[in-house]
Amino acid sequence: MKDKDINQMFLSIGIKNTKHRRDIIKILDASNKPLSVEEIYLLLKENNSSINLSTVYRTMEKLIEKNIIIQNNPFNDNIYRYQMCKDKHRHHIVCIKCSKIVEIEECPFKDFEDKIKKETGFDIENHKFEIYGYCNNCKKNKE
Amino acid sequence: MKDKDINQMFLSIGIKNTKHRRDIIKILDASNKPLSVEEIYLLLKENNSSINLSTVYRTMEKLIEKNIIIQNNPFNDNIYRYQMCKDKHRHHIVCIKCSKIVEIEECPFKDFEDKIKKETGFDIENHKFEIYGYCNNCKKNKE
DNA sequence: CCTTAAATGCGAATCGTTTGCATTTTTGTC
DNA sequence: GACAAAAATGCAAACGATTCGCATTTAAGG
Structure with missing residues (x-):
């Protein structure tokens, strides 16, 4: 997903456009499987993007509310995973x-x-x- | 499920036959929906059967291991629910x-x-x- | 630039579940 | 029935993913 599209998306759903959020969207969009908050957090760290765990949680909440991502059921490990709502x-x-x-x-x-x-x-x-x-x-x- | 059948079941899967376990099996067997540990615990209390929460958890674990019950995914509340493996x-x-x-x-x-x-x-x-x-x-x- | 609302970081709290350990109960054998 | 060994239980503390409160920072729009 291109920066232009991401900016446009945040604008259209009416939430603030921050670097953290852009990074998270890119990670989710590039992933071929649902990701947990922990996984997203670690991927961000690898990319030298310092972020707080609660921020990832709160971003998930916001993106679900806006129908950008969906939350999957835990498999057997009590951990929620998230993925983009693709077409x-x-x-x-x-x-x-x-x-x-x-x-x-x-x-x-x-x-x-x-x-x-x-x-x-x-x-x-x-x-x-x-x-x-x-x-x-x-x-x-x-x- | 009758006491006789329950006793037979515990015998055949090789776990000890205790009142708590019989009570739990009866509750699960009589329920028309999957139950959480908390729900089972409260139902037992209503029936004047004092039991510890960890015992319910450990019983679930044992019954899953022996394929007597299955554990369902949490719906949206992060709580596991259990039901008998019916035919x-x-x-x-x-x-x-x-x-x-x-x-x-x-x-x-x-x-x-x-x-x-x-x-x-x-x-x-x-x-x-x-x-x-x-x-x-x-x-x-x-x- | 300046204001306001939203987002973030941080630490503490929450809550379903698990674990360690001492005690009790079941089961099989004598 | 009494006894020993193994399993089950109760209790309290620990765990771990997630949430929350609050002070600080940042984005958006005039």
Whole structure:
């Protein structure tokens, strides 16, 4: 994501444009998997950008509120992970052993949502799907 | 679940048969939704069964290890919830406002899992699916 | 430049969960 | 039943991800 686009984004959602926020957006945008606050914090440090953990947390909160990112459920470790809301709705598969995360091409739940809506009467807003297994490397020695 | 069956279960999985554990199994078995440790703890108290929170936590751990129960992902509150491994694989829909939980009849992901397996090369072990919306009562005033 | 509101850093607090350790209970054997 | 060994429990303290209060700094707009 280019600086110009990032500036434009902050302007359009009406939040202040700070270096920390630009850096965080770049990191999330460049990542091919959801990142935890800790991971973002460490990546920022590597890039010589000194930042406080609470600031990362507060930025996540703000970006969720503005629908720029979404918060994923913890896998099994009680740690939230975050990813950009891309145009396309995405799911991921997670390796139980090495925690490798791979994006899944398609989301097959639209039809299912309609069905559930009829069955339960709920107005459906969102869903989360996570799938677990052993990746190519780890499946040889599942231990 | 009857006492006889519970005793038999503890015997067959090789863990000690204590009143606390029997009580917890009964509560989980009777519940139509996943329960948190806190909820189990309070239900036990109501039934005049004094127990320590850590004991509930340790019982959960043991029952997961023996594949008697499964641990669900936190919804949005960072609290784990637990449910019996019934013969049938289940999912739930959660009301965003009042947290009401309703069981969904069917799990449509078997075919999808096969597809993902081919695409990614993962050996798939498990999946978790959660769906969110407003229940019949709450959808009138979403606020 | 100057003002105001928002963002940040820092440290302390929160809260669900885990752990160490002493005590109690279960289980199997005599 | 009594006994020994292993497992389970209670209790209090520790842990760790996240949140919060508050003083300071920074961005945005006139």
